[in-house]
Amino acid sequence: MNLKLPSKQERHKLFGSVQPGEKLKPAIKDEMVDLQSQKNDFLFNIDSVGISNVKIPVTINSFIEPVKQGTIAAFTLTSSIPGNQKGTNMSRFIEQLEEYRLRGFTMEQEQLYQFVSDLSARLGQKNVRVEVEFPWFYERKGPSSELSGLNHATVRMTVQQDSDKNYKISGELSCAVTTLCPCSKEISEYSAHNQRGIVKISVDPTVLSEDWKEQLLYAAESNASACIHPLLKRTDEKIVTETAYENPRFVEDMVRLVAADLYEKEWINGFTVECRNEESIHLHDAIATLTYKKKIKVEQPDIKKSGWCHLVNKFSAIDFFYEIFF
Numbered sequence: 001m002n003l004k005l006p007s008k009q010e011r012h013k014l015f016g017s018v019q020p021g022e023k024l025k026p027a028i029k030d031e032m033v034d035l036q037s038q039k040n041d042f043l044f045n046i047d048s049v050g051i052s053n054v055k056i057p058v059t060i061n062s063f064i065e066p067v068k069q070g071t072i073a074a075f076t077l078t079s080s081i082p083g084n085q086k087g088t089n090m091s092r093f094i095e096q097l098e099e100y101r102l103r104g105f106t107m108e109q110e111q112l113y114q115f116v117s118d119l120s121a122r123l124g125q126k127n128v129r130v131e132v133e134f135p136w137f138y139e140r141k142g143p144s145s146e147l148s149g150l151n152h153a154t155v156r157m158t159v160q161q162d163s164d165k166n167y168k169i170s171g172e173l174s175c176a177v178t179t180l181c182p183c184s185k186e187i188s189e190y191s192a193h194n195q196r197g198i199v200k201i202s203v204d205p206t207v208l209s210e211d212w213k214e215q216l217l218y219a220a221e222s223n224a225s226a227c228i229h230p231l232l233k234r235t236d237e238k239i240v241t242e243t244a245y246e247n248p249r250f251v252e253d254m255v256r257l258v259a260a261d262l263y264e265k266e267w268i269n270g271f272t273v274e275c276r277n278e279e280s281i282h283l284h285d286a287i288a289t290l291t292y293k294k295k296i297k298v299e300q301p302d303i304k305k306s307g308w309c310h311l312v313n314k315f316s317a318i319d320f321f322y323e324i325f326f
């Protein structure tokens, strides 16, 4: 270990770095060409332009422990632009995201509605969309030992403002469950193959219920053969195994049973349920999807001009909490 290295500057030169050239273009913002804001006939309107896969730390409130948690959210922020505008001002998306991060950005619909409203004003565009995806952690206890660990589901929220300033929100949750094959149980002398099923539920609500992600998780887990657990002792494993055997489910059974639960929820206008079983006896997956739309008149949320807007949630989160735990 007795190398005689050239200085860092000489090393950079060795690997191709050169002296800066003569700088002739303006360095002051007001003197710079603003290509993006140029007006001309640029042939087409653009439906959606912006940034995607922007990751920042955010906060989530949960009705299941841990009730307040930090997570990493990935954002896609876009707007339309008219045919006479060359481009969007991309830095403004990040500028606004940073302002919200510094204030404390919680992934709730009130803040997302306000975010879209503020972004629309900042960009000077009406068609604005924010999509955010993040892992949500929830505590799961072993059914007998009651020892706990953390599971997580993937949550996605989308808020869109259209050219008439109408708002539309949607929510999606994707979680893992256990499914045990009814056919295998029926035909075999012993046992039945089972697998991890990925249930994805997308809902189209008037307004998302305050505890919407907990309700969707419950709809998936309570209709599965068994729940997925991070930590199981033998006493737990026996119960989980037997519960799965007592509740066999095809992917078709899963999407229909979850659909029935979603249909009963007043705040949901339409939904899509998908179940994908990572088959343990095949290399391929089994999948089923079901989409249903109720015939309902959609009301608009009340967005305040500044500050977080307040929306009334029709469904009681506390009712749901008691339904699960008592």
Ligand SMILES: Nc1nc2c(ncn2[C@@H]2O[C@H](COP(=O)(O)OP(=O)(O)OP(=O)(O)O)[C@@H](O)[C@H]2O)c(=O)[nH]1
Pocket: 034, 036, 087, 088, 089, 090, 091, 092
């Ligand atoms: N429109 C557009 N911008 C891009 C593209 N690729 C990079 N940029 C961004 O251009 C940005 C700079 O443009 P603006 O955001 O319009 O900057 P500005 O004009 O100083 O900002 P304002 O004062 O808010 O108008 C940088 O943040 C780059 O990321 C692209 O394909 N299209």
